[in-house]
Amino acid sequence: MSQTINPISVTTRARTTASDASVLARLCEIVGAEHVLVDPERVEPYAQDAVKEKFPPEAVVLPRTAQEIAAILKLANEARFPVTARGGGVGYTGGAVPVEGGIVIGTDRMNEIREINADDLYVIAEPGVTTYALQQAVEAHNLFYPPDPASYKTSFLGGNIAENAGGMRSAKYGVTKHYVLGLEVVMPTGEIIRTGGKTSKNVVGFDLTGLICGSEGMLGIITEAILKLLPLPEATRTVRATFKTMREACACVTRFTRARVTPVAIEVLDRNAIRAVETEFAFGLDQNAGAILIVSVDGAVAEVEHASRVVEKALREGSGYDVMRAVTREEEDRLWDVRRALSPAMKKFGTLKLNEDVVVPRSRVPELIERVEAIGQSHKTFVVNFGHAGDGNIHVNFMCEREDKEAVRRARDAVRETFAVAIELGGTISGEHGIGYVKAPYLDMAVDTATIETMKRIKRALDPNGILNPGKMFV
Ligand SMILES: Cc1cc2nc3c(=O)[nH]c(=O)nc-3n(C[C@H](O)[C@H](O)[C@H](O)COP(=O)(O)OP(=O)(O)OC[C@H]3O[C@@H](n4cnc5c(N)ncnc54)[C@H](O)[C@@H]3O)c2cc1C
Numbered sequence: 252m253s254q255t256i257n258p259i260s261v262t263t264r265a266r267t268t269a270s271d272a273s274v275l276a277r278l279c280e281i282v283g284a285e286h287v288l289v290d291p292e293r294v295e296p297y298a299q300d301a302v303k304e305k306f307p308p309e310a311v312v313l314p315r316t317a318q319e320i321a322a323i324l325k326l327a328n329e330a331r332f333p334v335t336a337r338g339g340g341v342g343y344t345g346g347a348v349p350v351e352g353g354i355v356i357g358t359d360r361m362n363e364i365r366e367i368n369a370d371d372l373y374v375i376a377e378p379g380v381t382t383y384a385l386q387q388a389v390e391a392h393n394l395f396y397p398p399d400p401a402s403y404k405t406s407f408l409g410g411n412i413a414e415n416a417g418g419m420r421s422a423k424y425g426v427t428k429h430y431v432l433g434l435e436v437v438m439p440t441g442e443i444i445r446t447g448g449k450t451s452k453n454v455v456g457f458d459l460t461g462l463i464c465g466s467e468g469m470l471g472i473i474t475e476a477i478l479k480l481l482p483l484p485e486a487t488r489t490v491r492a493t494f495k496t497m498r499e500a501c502a503c504v505t506r507f508t509r510a511r512v513t514p515v516a517i518e519v520l521d522r523n524a525i526r527a528v529e530t531e532f533a534f535g536l537d538q539n540a541g542a543i544l545i546v547s548v549d550g551a552v553a554e555v556e557h558a559s560r561v562v563e564k565a566l567r568e569g570s571g572y573d574v575m576r577a578v579t580r581e582e583e584d585r586l587w588d589v590r591r592a593l594s595p596a597m598k599k600f601g602t603l604k605l606n607e608d609v610v611v612p613r614s615r616v617p618e619l620i621e622r623v624e625a626i627g628q629s630h631k632t633f634v635v636n637f638g639h640a641g642d643g644n645i646h647v648n649f650m651c652e653r654e655d656k657e658a659v660r661r662a663r664d665a666v667r668e669t670f671a672v673a674i675e676l677g678g679t680i681s682g683e684h685g686i687g688y689v690k691a692p693y694l695d696m697a698v699d700t701a702t703i704e705t706m707k708r709i710k711r712a713l714d715p716n717g718i719l720n721p722g723k724m725f726v
Pocket of ligand 1: 343399409413416471474
């Protein structure tokens with residue numbers, strides 16, 4: 252293990268006995284020996300997520316059915332070992348890594364799309380389907396599944412639901428939980444439950460679907476999801492503009508609303524982000540610019556033609572320059588290339604990227620970014636800000652060298668100060684990446700004691716032996 256984790260006191264701790272021969276034999280009986288991995292090189296890919304800190308599990312178990320997962324969880328309660336569910340393993344807060352040992356349940360084999368219903372607008376899928384595969388499958392029927400985390404090619408639906416993932420289209424369409432109609436879930440003690448159903452209206456009993464969405468694999472393992480679909484929009488159009496200041500750029504967001512247009516995506520890049528991509532890829536951007544906005548609209552062809560012209564006008568009236576409106580898919584791609592180039596461009600600014608995803612009411616984004624820039628300067632840390640101006644969710648990236656302990660400490664101090672600013676501006680510490688173990692030390696900055704205690708009471712009630720994903724969320 253590369254890091255010591257503070258023990259938590261939510262529940263009686265699960266003991267780590269997953270590698271006992273008798274436990275391994277029982278796991279092999281449940282899923283078949285070929286689906287229990289113990290060789291270090293086969294376990295290795297399950298030891299880390301996008302945080303890139305390694306916590307190798309004692310074994311990886313790859314079940315095919317909810318019944319198998321139920322049997323594994325009953326065994327885990329009997330023998331008292333921790334169980335951590337894993338989707339695509341591209342989470343940004345360490346949710347899928349077994350920080351307290353035990354086994355990882357990989358959902359890789361649970362990747363069937365069971366039903367696409369165009370009349371009633373839902374799809375039923377298993378948790379191991381990637382977001383991309385689901386989008387492709389429904390789009391073939393002219394249907395639309397809006398949640399689009401940038402990790403969509405590798406993230407799984409189970410991980411998306413457990414993290415309540417957002418994405419660029421959240422500005423118009425909301426986040427994953429807005430599309431979850433019903434779930435099949437294996438509870439931490441091994442019972443299989445069904446929440447919600449196939450209808451968009453359902454107020455029978457407590458909203459357990461809502462409870463499981465965003466529960467970070469701590470309250471149950473999702474084994475099937477019924478997801479809401481929309482008709483596929485006919486077309487998209489994209490407009491990009493450059494601004495001298497972040498304030499001018501962000502003021503355009505409310506101009507769109509006043510012009511009665513709701514863009515599907517409004518992405519912003521700050522000054523350092525522009526310099527980083529321009530230095531690395533020479534797109535011809537103004538290196539002295541304060542911000543770039545990339546705005547997309549979707550809908551019927553006539554509608555997007557009109558909306559994109561309204562957006563273009565609003566950007567120009569808002570002091571935008573170098574305004575470009577794409578009409579063809581190729582032109583659109585070129586406008587978005589600037590945004591896609593960000594991750595590779597940032598690599599030269601440090602081997603460690605502390606990638607935060609604070610969120611504030613969208614009108615406060617300029618103030619957030621100005622204050623984050625000042626925090627970066629006072630901690631001598633290069634900071635790049637970009638993200639979703641349409642919903643106030645900004646990715647704040649403090650860059651440093653992993654081996655430079657002093658620089659890492661300064662960057663971590665900068666993160667804490669950034670969280671304080673986000674909260675002061677009426678926002679919070681995470682818009683889409685969740686808490687996991689990485690942000691657990693900061694939970695009490697954003698949530699009061701009584702509310703945290705209520706969350707812990709729910710956890711204890713559903714998982715009395717502390718089996719499922721211990722070491723997360725609460726320090
Ligand atoms: C390059 C990159 C871009 C990203 N962009 C975005 C973005 O735009 N928006 C966004 O929201 N996030 C983004 N993320 C973060 C991340 O991809 C999302 O949180 C995603 O939803 C994680 O899915 P996953 O399948 O990889 O989950 P994992 O990392 O495998 O797991 C995440 C959590 O879900 C739990 N879990 C997994 N499967 C199940 C299940 N079946 N039942 C119960 N719990 C389960 C795990 O225990 C863990 O706590 C990005 C990450 C990267 C690396």
